[in-house]
Amino acid sequence: LCQRQLKAQQQRGPASQELTALKIENANAALLPEDGKEKAALGEERTESTGLLQGQGEEKERLQDASRAGTARISQDINVQVEKGKDLELEEQFEALRREHTETLQELQKAHEQEKLLLAESHHRSQVALQETIQALNSQLKSFQERMKRVEESLLSTDYKKHIQEHGSPSPFWEQELESLHFVIEMKNEHIHGLDKKLLNLETVVERNLLLEEKVKTLQQENEDLQVRTQNHLVMARQLSEELVAARGALEKEAQLREQAHHEKEELLYRVLNGGDGSPFPIAAGEVPLIAT
Template sequence: PAHVFHNSSVGGCNHAESSCHLALLTCLLIGSYRLCIVPLLTAFHGNVFGGAAQKSTPIKSSLLKAKLISAPSRNNGSATLTAASTSKGSSSSAVTPLKKTNHGRLVEKTDCGTVDKNKAKTVSRQHQRQPSQQAKGSPSPTAAQDETKEQIIHRLKELLTDSNCRFQALAIVLQQNLAQCDDATTQCRELSEELVSLKGELACSVHSSECLEKEKEGLRAALQDATRRLQEEHQQELADLEQKLQAVHRAEWDHVHLNYQEEANKYKVLMQQQMEELKANQETMKVQLESSHAEQLQSVRQQYELSLEELRRVHTQELQSLEQELKDSEAALSAQIEELTVQNNALLEKLAAEKSRRRELVENTQKDSHTLYLEQELESLKVVLEMKNKQLHKQEKKLMDVGKLTDKKVQLDEMLIKVQQENEDLKARMERHAALSRQLSTEQALLQDSLQKESKVNKRLSMENEELLWKLHNGDVGSPRRLSPSPTSPPHPFKLQSPRTSGFFSSPPVSPR
C-alpha cells in the first residue's frame, strides 16, 4: 500500500507540472504571435509613408526593410526556442512545420535565410533596373512605388504563412500535451481507487492476524498446562519405579554375591593348580630353548673361527711369497741398473772423445785410414748405445711391474684390514644375536604371562555369561529389570540346579586390569 501511495503522489506532481507547462506554452504562443504581427504592421506602415525617401536611395531602403523584417523573425525564433525547450518539439521552417528540433537556432537560420534571399532578389532586381533606367532615361515614380509595395506585400504574406505554420505546430504540441494530461489524470484516478481497495484489504488482513494471534496465545497456554501436568505425572511414576527397582536390586545383589564368593573360592584353587602346571611346562621349554640356542651359538663360533684361521693362513702365505718375489726382483734389477749405468757412462765418455777427435780431424781437413777406422768405430758405438737404450727400456718396464706388485701388496693389506673389520662385525653380530635370543626368551615369558591372564579373563567372561543366562532363566518373572542374554551366545538347554552344585558360576566381577 505504501508503494501505491508513492506512485499516486508522483502522478499528482506530474499532473501539476504538465498544467504549468501548458500555461507557459499558451503564454509563449500569444507572445510570439504578437511579436510577429506588430513588427509586420510597423514595417508596412513605415514603407507606405516613407516612399519618397526610398526613391533617392533604393539600396539603403531595401537594407532597412530587410533589417525590420529580420528583427521580428529573430524575436519569433527566440520564442520558438523557448517553446521547443519546454514542449520538446516545434517546427523549423515553412516546409517542415511538424519537425522537432533540439535548438531554436535552426528556426532563426531559416527566417534569416528567407530574408537574405529576398534581399538578394531585390538587389538583383535593382541592378537590372539601373541599366534599364540608364538606357531609357528617368523612370516613373509610381511604377517604383508599386513594385516596392508588391514586394512588401509578398514578404508579409511569406511571414504570415511562416507564423501560421508555427502556430499550427504549437497547437499540435498543445493537443499532445493535453492528451498526455488526460491519460495522467485517468491513471491517478485508477491508482487512487486501487489504493482505497488495498487499504480495505490491509485492514481485513490486520483484523484476521489479530484474531489468529489471540487463538495462538490461547492454544499455547493450554499446551503449557497439559505439558506441565504430564511432566508431574511422569516424575511421580519415575519415583515409584525407582523405589521398586532399588528394593528388587538389593535382594538380588545379596543372593548373587553369596554365590559369587563360593564359586570364586573353587576357581581360585583350580587356577593355582593350572598355574603350577604352566610354570613347570614353561621351565622345561625354557631349558630346552637355552640348550638348543647354546649349541647353535657354539657351532657358529667354531665355523667362524675355522674360516678366520683359514683366511689368515692363506693371506700370510700370499704376503710372504709376494715379499720374496719383490726382494728378488729388486736385487736383480738394482744389479742390472748399476751395470747399465756404468756401461752408459763409459760409452758416453767414448762418444765425447770421438766427437772431439772428429772435430780436430775436420779442422785439419786430412783424412786417412785412421779417421776412417774411427768413423766405423763411432758407428758401432752408436749401435751399441741403441742396444743399451733398449735394455734400459726393458729394465724400466720391469721396474713398472715391480711398482704394480707393490700396489697389489697395498691392496692385499687393505683387503686384510677389511677382513679383520668383517671379523669384528661378525663378532658384534654374534653378540647381538645372543642378546636378541635373551630378549626373545624374556618376551616369550611375558607372552606366556599375558596368555595366562587372557585365558583367565576369557574364563571369567564365560562364567559371567553363564551367570547371566542362569539369571535369565531363574530370575524373578515380575521384576521390571530383567536382563537379556547376549545376542552372540546361542540359547542352549539349562537345567535347574542348586547354586552350589552348578558349575556355571564365576568369581565376582572384578576387572582384569
C-alpha cells in the first residue's frame, strides 16, 4: 500500500505530493502503537499540513486576483486604444468638413463678387446711356420749341398781317410756307410721339436699374451675413478643436494613471509573493515612469 501511494505521489504535483506524504505518515502512524508522544507529533503534523493548505489557498487566490487585474488592464488598454481611434476618426471627419466648408464658402464669395461686379457694370452702363438719351431728348425738345416759337412769330408777324390786309389772301409763297410748316409740325408731332415712347422705355430702364440697385443691396447684406456666419463657424471650429485636444489630453492622462496603478499593483503583488525578501522589483525593458507630476 505504501509503495502504491509513493508511486502515485511521483505522478502528481508538489502540493499533491506533500498531501499524500502526510496521509501516508498518518496511515503508518495509525499502524504503530499509539502513545502520547506519537499523538502529539501527529497533531503537530496535521497542524502544519493545515497551514500549508491554507497558504496554498491564499497563494492561489492572489494569483487569481493578479490574473483578473491583468485581464482588466488589457481590457482598459483596448478601450483606451478604441477611444483614441474614435478620436482620430472624428478629428479627420472634422478636418474634412472644415475644408469642404471653407472651399464652399470661397466659391460662394467668388460667385457673389463676380455677380456684384457684373450688376454694377450693367447699372453704370445703363445710367450712362440713360443720361445721354435724356440729354439728347432735351436738346431736341429745346430745338423744336425754339422753331415752333419762330414759326408762331413768323405767322403773327406784322408783314404777314399787312400782306393779308393789302392782298386779301396769302400769296403762293406764303401758301407754300404754310404747307411746309404744317408738314414740319406733323413730322415734329410724330417725333414727339417717338420721344414719348423712348421716355417710357427710359422710365422702364430706370425702374429696372432701381431693382438692380435693390438687388445689389440685398446681395451685399447677404454677403455680410455670410461673413458673420463664417466667423461664427470658425470660432466654433476653434472651440471644438480645443475641446478635442483637451479630451485627448485627459484620456492620455487617465491611461497613464491606470498604467501607473497597474504597475504599483504588480510591484505590490511581487513583494507579497516574494515575502518581502528585499529583492528589487524587475522593470521591463523600455518601461519608464509614466507620470511626472
